Amino acid sequence: MSVTVARTAGFCFGVQRAYDLAMELVRSGRPACTYGELIHNPQIVAKLYKAGIPAIERVEDNIDRRAVIIRSHGVPPSVYHALAEMGCEVVDATCPYVQKIHKLAAAYAKDSIILIAGDPSHPEVQGIEGFCERHLTFKNADELKSLYPFLEKNRNKAFVLLSQTTFSVSEWEKSVEKLKKVCTNLRIFDTICIATERRQREAGKLAAENDAMVVVGGRRSSNTVKLAQICGEFCETFLVESAKELYDCDFNGHTRVGVTAGASTPAWIIKEVHKTMSEILRDQDELSFEEMLNQS
Numbered sequence: 001m002s003v004t005v006a007r008t009a010g011f012c013f014g015v016q017r018a019y020d021l022a023m024e025l026v027r028s029g030r031p032a033c034t035y036g037e038l039i040h041n042p043q044i045v046a047k048l049y050k051a052g053i054p055a056i057e058r059v060e061d062n063i064d065r066r067a068v069i070i071r072s073h074g075v076p077p078s079v080y081h082a083l084a085e086m087g088c089e090v091v092d093a094t095c096p097y098v099q100k101i102h103k104l105a106a107a108y109a110k111d112s113i114i115l116i117a118g119d120p121s122h123p124e125v126q127g128i129e130g131f132c133e134r135h136l137t138f139k140n141a142d143e144l145k146s147l148y149p150f151l152e153k154n155r156n157k158a159f160v161l162l163s164q165t166t167f168s169v170s171e172w173e174k175s176v177e178k179l180k181k182v183c184t185n186l187r188i189f190d191t192i193c194i195a196t197e198r199r200q201r202e203a204g205k206l207a208a209e210n211d212a213m214v215v216v217g218g219r220r221s222s223n224t225v226k227l228a229q230i231c232g233e234f235c236e237t238f239l240v241e242s243a244k245e246l247y248d249c250d251f252n253g254h255t256r257v258g259v260t261a262g263a264s265t266p267a268w269i270i271k272e273v274h275k276t277m278s279e280i281l282r283d284q285d286e287l288s289f290e291e292m293l294n295q296s
């Protein structure tokens, strides 16, 4: 019976930075809000709300002109402009890795068509799109196929390929291979963040070594959902937002369970999951021992 927690589980550098900036504002007592959810973790969003920092969806929702914390996923330039026009103080918690993508998109906006490997419904991708003049976004290597007719027709034009920071490493490798064949004038920037890459590789390895995996994180967190997909390729995988959800999962027959967590999952939730998971496995073990005794 074992529960193994991934070394890469939990807050990444960008999320920690965003959280620290928000907590600094809480301590200062200045009225503030976040633009969108600071990070995709319901417990942290609720904690900030309780501390007097709500999340707003639109710039015009900031009726009392609070200081605005820009979420770690970043925003398009139009949001910065609108906030400046309103005269709001901006605390920029955009992850520096995302800012690097914004700079690349802006630098090539004039003379290139930007190809973005990412989920168009995710705020990070919507932010990046805002820095492009012409762009095409695709979710995975399969979806890229639908862009072939356009790419072939424009094969001599300049293209730049970028990725969402949490894009799947294997989908990226497949997409690069395909695009190299279709576009003759293509600049490639691998902008998957190193924290994501390490986390995904470790999750896959752990899933291959265990009977089941528990992935802890928000269901709206892109990197958490990707971790669950990766683990699901190797063994039965449960995505939970909190320890109490573990009681709804069926771990019967599983004796070795791996635990990993998305980049926006705080350490205290991972600790709780580890503790509860160990208890569930121990109870299961005792139960099967008792059953064995009753049969003999």
Ligand code: F3S
Residues within 6 Å of the ligand: 012, 013, 014, 015, 072, 095, 096, 097, 098, 165, 166, 193, 194, 195, 196, 223, 263
């Ligand atoms: Fe930044 Fe990578 Fe985290 S992009 S927010 S360090 S997952």
